[in-house]
Amino acid sequence: MSEDIRIVEVGPRDGLQAESVALSASIRAEFVDLLVKAGLKSIEVGSFVSPRHVPQMADTAGVLAQLRRPGEARRIALVPNLQGLEAAINAGVDEVAVFASASETFSRRNINCSVDESIERFKPIFARLEGTMPVRGYVSCAFGCPYEGQVPVSAVTSLARRLAELGCYEVSVADTIGVATPRDTKAIAEAVAGEIGASRVALHFHDTRGQALANTYASLETGIRTFDCSVAGLGGCPFAAGATGNVATEDVVYMLHGMGLSTGIDLPALIEAGEFVSRHLGRRTGSRVARAEQARVAA
Numbered sequence: 001m002s003e004d005i006r007i008v009e010v011g012p013r014d015g016l017q018a019e020s021v022a023l024s025a026s027i028r029a030e031f032v033d034l035l036v037k038a039g040l041k042s043i044e045v046g047s048f049v050s051p052r053h054v055p056q057m058a059d060t061a062g063v064l065a066q067l068r069r070p071g072e073a074r075r076i077a078l079v080p081n082l083q084g085l086e087a088a089i090n091a092g093v094d095e096v097a098v099f100a101s102a103s104e105t106f107s108r109r110n111i112n113c114s115v116d117e118s119i120e121r122f123k124p125i126f127a128r129l130e131g132t133m134p135v136r137g138y139v140s141c142a143f144g145c146p147y148e149g150q151v152p153v154s155a156v157t158s159l160a161r162r163l164a165e166l167g168c169y170e171v172s173v174a175d176t177i178g179v180a181t182p183r184d185t186k187a188i189a190e191a192v193a194g195e196i197g198a199s200r201v202a203l204h205f206h207d208t209r210g211q212a213l214a215n216t217y218a219s220l221e222t223g224i225r226t227f228d229c230s231v232a233g234l235g236g237c238p239f240a241a242g243a244t245g246n247v248a249t250e251d252v253v254y255m256l257h258g259m260g261l262s263t264g265i266d267l268p269a270l271i272e273a274g275e276f277v278s279r280h281l282g283r284r285t286g287s288r289v290a291r292a293e294q295a296r297v298a299a
């Protein structure tokens with residue numbers, strides 16, 4: 001099994017989209033630059049969605065335009081439709097991510113269409129790109145839905161297969177509301193890996209109930225090697241009430257390095273990036289590792 005773990009940093013998108021303070025494009029760009037400096041190679045820099053729905057993600061083009069270290073990391077943006085894709089291409093992204101839900105109600109609340117309609121909206125994206133840019137796909141609510149409760153495993157596996165067949169090189173299976181435990185994680189990770197292959201599966205844990213590190217460990221045991229994380233544990237989802245941020249990147253990196261696995265990430269530099277963004281948001285970091293480091297320095 002590979003000892004290299006790929007971290008997809010989603011803090012500048014999933015994190016900042018759900019913070020009550022909206023940061024300027026220049027602060028967001030500085031934040032992304034610090035993440036690049038820390039060694040992150042895949043970063044979701046923002047989204048091209050309706051600014052009326054998600055004002056925190058307005059002017060993602062401005063973020064991309066102000067990056068000082070382009071070329072050192074893959075700059076990914078979330079796009080819900082062709083309109084978002086065109087804006088993302090014009091802004092110079094390296095990769096886009098499309099997002100669908102394993103539950104119908106969340107699909108309607110999040111992107112105002114059914115699951116089938118969302119797939120139809122993605123088709124022109126692939127047609128327009130003709131393979132010129134990698135596309136990632138998300139399956140939201142894979143472990144439970146804030147509106148429908150339990151979600152059948154078959155809904156998750158069939159959506160993952162549809163996304164892979166459309167052309168997504170990787171499918172990120174998301175615990176949007178942080179309900180999964182290690183047993184569910186293993187079951188879903190194995191089922192999706194059985195459908196599209198473990199090397200095409202990423203896991204995306206929100207840490208609402210404090211299970212995300214345990215779930216990360218459980219997924220490693222099933223052969224998954226890609227994880228989405230958010231520095232300082234930023235964020236949540238504005239369309240899933242009560243959802244908190246993704247698992248903190250610092251905490252995942254600390255665990256992985258402690259297990260002898262490599263990420264290519266410089267933990268002290270990552271902690272600095274988390275401190276930078278937390279300071280600008282006027283909040284305490286959600287990373288336990290960063291808090292321990294702050295306490296150590298203060299002692």
Ligand code: HMG
Pocket residue numbers: 014017047048049050051053054078080081083084085099110111112113138139140141174175176204206236237238239
């Ligand atoms: P709609 O209202 O159904 O779309 O929104 P519409 O096509 O009827 O357009 C309505 C208006 O939106 C129009 O503007 C369009 O121009 C505009 P108006 O004429 O009213 O001024 N519009 C856009 N503007 C900017 N960029 C676009 C775009 N498309 C249309 N791409 C839409 C549909 C998807 C746009 C809307 O519902 C939306 O933006 N939703 C926000 C979705 C979102 O960002 N959710 C959070 C991210 S997903 C997430 O966090 C989950 C994830 O982390 C995994 C997990 O944890 O589960 C990925």
Ligand code: MG
Pocket residue numbers: 014174176204206236237
């Ligand atoms: Mg998310």
